[in-house]
Amino acid sequence: MDVLIKGVYWSEAKHIATPSGDIFHIMRKDVESYNGFGEVYISTVKQGAIKGWKKHTRMRLNIVVPSGSIRFVVYNPETKEKAAILISPENYKRLTVEPGIWMAFRGESPGTSFLVNFADIPHDPSEAESLGLDQPPVDHDWQ
Amino acid sequence: MDVLIKGVYWSEAKHIATPSGDIFHIMRKDVESYNGFGEVYISTVKQGAIKGWKKHTRMRLNIVVPSGSIRFVVYNPETKEKAAILISPENYKRLTVEPGIWMAFRGESPGTSFLVNFADIPHDPSEAESLGLDQPPVDHDWQ
Numbered sequence: 492m493d494v495l496i497k498g499v500y501w502s503e504a505k506h507i508a509t510p511s512g513d514i515f516h517i518m519r520k521d522v523e524s525y526n527g528f529g530e531v532y533i534s535t536v537k538q539g540a541i542k543g544w545k546k547h548t549r550m551r552l553n554i555v556v557p558s559g560s561i562r563f564v565v566y567n568p569e570t571k572e573k574a575a576i577l578i579s580p581e582n583y584k585r586l587t588v589e590p591g592i593w594m595a596f597r598g599e600s601p602g603t604s605f606l607v608n609f610a611d612i613p614h615d616p617s618e619a620e621s622l623g624l625d626q627p628p629v630d631h632d633w634q
Numbered sequence: 635m636d637v638l639i640k641g642v643y644w645s646e647a648k649h650i651a652t653p654s655g656d657i658f659h660i661m662r663k664d665v666e667s668y669n670g671f672g673e674v675y676i677s678t679v680k681q682g683a684i685k686g687w688k689k690h691t692r693m694r695l696n697i698v699v700p701s702g703s704i705r706f707v708v709y710n711p712e713t714k715e716k717a718a719i720l721i722s723p724e725n726y727k728r729l730t731v732e733p734g735i736w737m738a739f740r741g742e743s744p745g746t747s748f749l750v751n752f753a754d755i756p757h758d759p760s761e762a763e764s765l766g767l768d769q770p771p772v773d774h775d776w777q
Contacts, residue, residue: 511683512746515676519756528671531752533658533700540654557676558701558748603655605701607750609674613662 496572498589506583524587529612536598543595552588559604639715649726667730672755679741686738695731702747709736
C-alpha cells in the first residue's frame, strides 16, 4: 500500500476488460488492507454533490469507484495532513481509510458516480461523527 | 429467503434514496445468506451480451444489481428446475446461488449493467465449469 497521508493508503486493484463486459476487483481476503468483514455497500453521488464530512471512530473503509469519477478529500486531525485523490475506472485504485480520518467526496463526472465501500464492521451511526460542509474540519476549496 | 428453485434464493436488500445520491446494501455479516467472505467483485455486461453458462462447485454467490438491469437464468441439473429473474435498482434484490447451479445472464438495459458478486471463497478457475452458449445445459429462449 502507498501512503497518501498518515491513516490513508491506496493500492492498485484489478480492472479487467473483456468484449462482453468488465471485471472490477473490490476486495479479497488475501489483500493487504483486508481487516475482516462487517458490511459492504454502494454509495452513489451526483455530479457536483458533496457527501461529508464524516469521521469514523472504529470503521476502516476500503473504497473503489467502478463507475463515474469521485474526488475524495481526506484530513488527519492529528498530523494536520490533507490530501485529495480522484478515483475512477480509468484510475482504478483501492483507497483504504483508517478510523480517525475526516473524509468528504464529490461526484465529478456527468450523471451519477458509484463507490463501493468494503468495511470491517457493520454500519453503526454511533461510531461516526459528522460535520456540515459549512463547518468543515479543514479548509478546502472544491473549485 | 424465498426459493426461486432448489439452490437459488432471493431476499430483499435495501435501496435508500437521498437527495445527494443513493445507498445500495450488498451484504452484511448478519444477513441470512452470509456464509463467510472470500472475494467481492463487480462484473459488467453490455446490453444484449450474455455471460455464461457457468456452474460453481464450491462457491456460493450473492448477487445484486445496482445499475442497469440483468436477466439471470438458473438451472438445477439435479431437480431439472429452471427459472429466470430480472434484477435492477427498481427491483433491488439479493440473489443467492448455491454450488451446483448452472447460471447465465444477459444485460437488458441500454449501455452497461453492473452486478456485484459477494462470494464465500476467492475466485478459483478450477472450481467452476463452463459451457458455451451453443451448448447450454438447458434449452432457453433468450428472446
